[in-house]
Amino acid sequence: MRTFFPSESCKETQFDALNPQSWLQVERGKLSKFSSQSPSSIESFIKVPEPTILPFFKPVDYVEVLAQIHEELESCPLHERSNLYLLQFQVFKGLGEVKLMRRSLRSAWLKASTVHEKLIFGAWLKYEKQGEELVSDLLSCRGKCAEYGPLDIASELPIDLTVSSTGPVTTNGKQISRTVSFQIGDEKIICDRQKIAGLSAPFYAMLNGCFTESLCEDIDLSENSISPSGLRVISDFSLTGSLSEVPPNLLLEILVFANKFCCERLKDACDRKLASLVTSRQDAVELLEYALEENSPVLAVSCLQVFLQELPDCLNDNQVVELLSKANRQQRSIMVGSASFSLYCFLSEVAMSLDQRSDRTACFLERLVESAETNRQRLVAYHQLGCVRLLRKEYDAAEQLFEAALNAGHVYSIVGLARLGYIKGHKHWSYDKLSSVISSFTPLGWMYQERSLYCEDDKRWEDLEKATELDPTLTYPYMYRAASLMRKQNVQAALAEINQILGFKLALECLELRFCFYLALEDYQAAICDVQAILTLSPDYRMFEGRVAASQLRTLVREHVENWTTADCWLQLYDRWSSVDDIGSLSVIYQMLESDAAKGVLYFRQSLLLLRLNCPEAAMRSLQLARQHASSEHERLVYEGWILYDTSHCKEGLRKAEESISLKRSFEAFFLKAYALADSSQDPSCSSTVVSLLEDALTCPSDRLRKGQALNNLGSVYVDCGELDLAADCYISALKIRHTRAHQGLARVHFLRNDKTAAYDEMTKLIEKARNNASAYEKRSEYCERELTKADLEMVTRLDPLRVYPYRYRAAVLMDNHKENEAIEELSRAIAFKADLHLLHLRAAFHEHIGDVLGALRDCRAALSVDPNHPEMLELQSRVNSHEP
Numbered sequence: 001m002r003t004f005f006p007s008e009s010c011k012e013t014q015f016d017a018l019n020p021q022s023w024l025q026v027e028r029g030k031l032s033k034f035s036s037q038s039p040s041s042i043e044s045f046i047k048v049p050e051p052t053i054l055p056f057f058k059p060v061d062y063v064e065v066l067a068q069i070h071e072e073l074e075s076c077p078l079h080e081r082s083n084l085y086l087l088q089f090q091v092f093k094g095l096g097e098v099k100l101m102r103r104s105l106r107s108a109w110l111k112a113s114t115v116h117e118k119l120i121f122g123a124w125l126k127y128e129k130q131g132e133e134l135v136s137d138l139l140s141c142r143g144k145c146a147e148y149g150p151l152d153i154a155s156e157l158p159i160d161l162t163v164s165s166t167g168p169v170t171t172n173g174k175q176i177s178r179t180v181s182f183q184i185g186d187e188k189i190i191c192d193r194q195k196i197a198g199l200s201a202p203f204y205a206m207l208n209g210c211f212t213e214s215l216c217e218d219i220d221l222s223e224n225s226i227s228p229s230g231l232r233v234i235s236d237f238s239l240t241g242s243l244s245e246v247p248p249n250l251l252l253e254i255l256v257f258a259n260k261f262c263c264e265r266l267k268d269a270c271d272r273k274l275a276s277l278v279t280s281r282q283d284a285v286e287l288l289e290y291a292l293e294e295n296s297p298v299l300a301v302s303c304l305q306v307f308l309q310e311l312p313d314c315l316n317d318n319q320v321v322e323l324l325s326k327a328n329r330q331q332r333s334i335m336v337g338s339a340s341f342s343l344y345c346f347l348s349e350v351a352m353s354l355d356q357r358s359d360r361t362a363c364f365l366e367r368l369v370e371s372a373e374t375n376r377q378r379l380v381a382y383h384q385l386g387c388v389r390l391l392r393k394e395y396d397a398a399e400q401l402f403e404a405a406l407n408a409g410h411v412y413s414i415v416g417l418a419r420l421g422y423i424k425g426h427k428h429w430s431y432d433k434l435s436s437v438i439s440s441f442t443p444l445g446w447m448y449q450e451r452s453l454y455c456e457d458d459k460r461w462e463d464l465e466k467a468t469e470l471d472p473t474l475t476y477p478y479m480y481r482a483a484s485l486m487r488k489q490n491v492q493a494a495l496a497e498i499n500q501i502l503g504f505k506l507a508l509e510c511l512e513l514r515f516c517f518y519l520a521l522e523d524y525q526a527a528i529c530d531v532q533a534i535l536t537l538s539p540d541y542r543m544f545e546g547r548v549a550a551s552q553l554r555t556l557v558r559e560h561v562e563n564w565t566t567a568d569c570w571l572q573l574y575d576r577w578s579s580v581d582d583i584g585s586l587s588v589i590y591q592m593l594e595s596d597a598a599k600g601v602l603y604f605r606q607s608l609l610l611l612r613l614n615c616p617e618a619a620m621r622s623l624q625l626a627r628q629h630a631s632s633e634h635e636r637l638v639y640e641g642w643i644l645y646d647t648s649h650c651k652e653g654l655r656k657a658e659e660s661i662s663l664k665r666s667f668e669a670f671f672l673k674a675y676a677l678a679d680s681s682q683d684p685s686c687s688s689t690v691v692s693l694l695e696d697a698l699t700c701p702s703d704r705l706r707k708g709q710a711l712n713n714l715g716s717v718y719v720d721c722g723e724l725d726l727a728a729d730c731y732i733s734a735l736k737i738r739h740t741r742a743h744q745g746l747a748r749v750h751f752l753r754n755d756k757t758a759a760y761d762e763m764t765k766l767i768e769k770a771r772n773n774a775s776a777y778e779k780r781s782e783y784c785e786r787e788l789t790k791a792d793l794e795m796v797t798r799l800d801p802l803r804v805y806p807y808r809y810r811a812a813v814l815m816d817n818h819k820e821n822e823a824i825e826e827l828s829r830a831i832a833f834k835a836d837l838h839l840l841h842l843r844a845a846f847h848e849h850i851g852d853v854l855g856a857l858r859d860c861r862a863a864l865s866v867d868p869n870h871p872e873m874l875e876l877q878s879r880v881n882s883h884e885p
Helices: 039-045 062-075 078-095 098-110 115-128 133-138 193-197 201-208 228-240 248-260 264-276 281-293 297-309 318-325 329-336 340-354 359-371 375-391 395-407 411-423 427-440 445-452 457-470 475-487 491-502 508-520 524-537 550-558 566-578 582-592 599-612 616-628 633-646 650-663 667-680 684-699 704-720 724-736 742-752 756-769 774-783 786-799 805-816 820-831 837-849 853-866 871-883
Strands: 179-184 187-192 218-220
Touching: 062 078, 062 853, 078 098, 078 340, 078 375, 098 115, 115 297, 115 340, 133 633, 179 193, 179 228, 187 193, 187 228, 193 201, 193 228, 228 248, 228 264, 248 264, 248 281, 264 281, 264 297, 281 297, 281 318, 281 329, 297 329, 318 359, 329 340, 329 359, 340 359, 340 375, 359 375, 375 395, 375 411, 395 411, 411 427, 411 445, 427 445, 445 457, 445 475, 457 475, 475 491, 475 508, 491 508, 508 524, 508 550, 524 550, 524 582, 524 599, 524 616, 566 582, 566 704, 582 599, 599 616, 599 633, 616 633, 633 650, 633 667, 650 667, 667 684, 667 704, 684 704, 704 724, 704 742, 724 742, 742 756, 742 774, 756 774, 774 786, 774 805, 786 805, 805 820, 805 837, 820 837, 837 853, 837 871, 853 871
Parallel strands: 179 218
Antiparallel strands: 179 187
């Protein structure tokens, strides 16, 4: 065995700080076996960090909060809607529902009642869609892409002017000269007395009142910070009502003068003229301070727009951060009107994504706390700032903030107080605090997870088991149990534990822990598989608490694995693809990308796997790389078509497929066109076209992986058309080239032929072959009797607790058996950790059935927060509303 010794090129500045002997011996000849490592070495090697305190709004009953928000949205004034959608966004963020978060932001943008709100939420949506710029470039219709772009601020902010009196200027009933001469230094500027008087009340009083100047034809303005050039522009403005081309510095001078003498029309004209000159970040930096000092809202908002449109980059500019974080309440009102809370929510979000511990993050969150007006806004702001103070080890400030959030009703903030209690040596106090929460509220998984940190051994294990039971999506309990088992050298149980969560949640921290296990076991082939999967998902990922780049560890491990040829890689990919080992397939493709093979097709395969693993952002990144590395024009058009299709631009994707076919008939172009057409057309007659396209695809050169998918899709179309024999032929052909998922289609054919036993057996074959087989168990459950169905669905829930069908099935069975409370409890079990429309819909129907009108109405409203236009939910809500007392 070659020694595990890093070359100079692999070393990093911080690498030695790891004390490598505690996790991986790197000295020549000292790579020891796992079985001979000391317990303390193993302990540090597979250390599991404490679960992160999430800086999110996490209500104890999110369904109740969503229902309240929906109810308020139905009756609140228009100007309050954006804030309610922002709160809805924060609830969905706490639930990890990215699509729902974005939809809430879009609703906030659509319902914005001021230009400030429209600007903030538009920029926020643009920020959320980072990486999708290519989609804008590909679309032929630009309007939709530009909808979150810069606004014409001047046209959005109405002109609100006080018009001065008109008519001849007289003093003591005596007509005086129509002109007045203003002296500035050695120069005299002759102005129309009446027009200048009409600029503002102070000028009117000066020239038409009891002041000495009203009788003078010469007035000295030398001490009023206006230059002769500036006054000439002001004189012209008094005559014409508009500003001609004026240099920016002179405009600023006139703005200050206009503000001093309350010349509202002149000030507004300067404000708008200056705003039109803001075209760069540096312009905005230089002008925002003037805007705030001189109360120039159009200029201030225009400057703010430049900053927001350039996020996150502009937060690396200290001048920008200083301007945005140091603004006082009055300045914030000038810059952002009444939308200060929304602005600092956005800025805090971006700052936290860059560095939660930074001063800029803390400053923005301080402004967020100051801007909070309602109790719900305050609890969010207090909790977020408390999390940042804790990370910065500012413990007293963090404690005050968590207490304030808790007193405002954010029970989750008890987690922060418990951690602080433990840090201060009050472990039992922390345990008691969490116990009190568990006994006072409906228990949730995070409550038991947190309490487990303050107890030992069996009690900790018991709490973590309970945490997983209540919320199987929490990663820490699996990681802790797996690490504990590994320390006890119960290798298979440890791997089974970490594999359980990786079977349905591709969490980087779990992949990292399994990588450590494989290193300890000296299973370098498995270790490199996991680190390559990590690098596919996050190319810049750093391991061991951020101290070592994953890419460096891959380099080290690779010295201990056999180099595969291109042919070896393809064989490995076929094996993993056919066994539905998606993580393994990702790893092989990562390795193949280092060769001279055509990279476009490899990145495309990578994107398909990432979509299957529910990693849409990484999948889009891979698709864009596929386009970038396309070897021909027709291939590039196919990848562009998939990019458009995956971003819901189906018709545009179809056009790209047709363009590609016009250049060259290829498998992928026909496949894309067939796929997009089948998905976009509701016309049953298009099935024949889809069949023809898939048949065309199969006549073109391609590899077995893709041809198996095409045969599988063709079989599905035949089934939908009732052509069962043709469908069976397709599925059998797909199976012959090891497209394992075709077992599911063939099972469906057997079932439609009234042969449930054959269908069941076919799905059993898929279960035996597939590494990831939760969906196979779920499908097989349809082909057996109730007891076997129940067993299969229990297995589905164990393998992938995020699949909602098993909960719905079990609840329906309980309801059929008149066990209404148990049926509702079954649904509630899943709803506690997954905001799913179908679960909420069914529970609402159950509540209606047992006469619980308020419960039914609550679930209807929460479900409509998830999908406001769902027809069945709207119908159910209408029906329930008719029963409401």
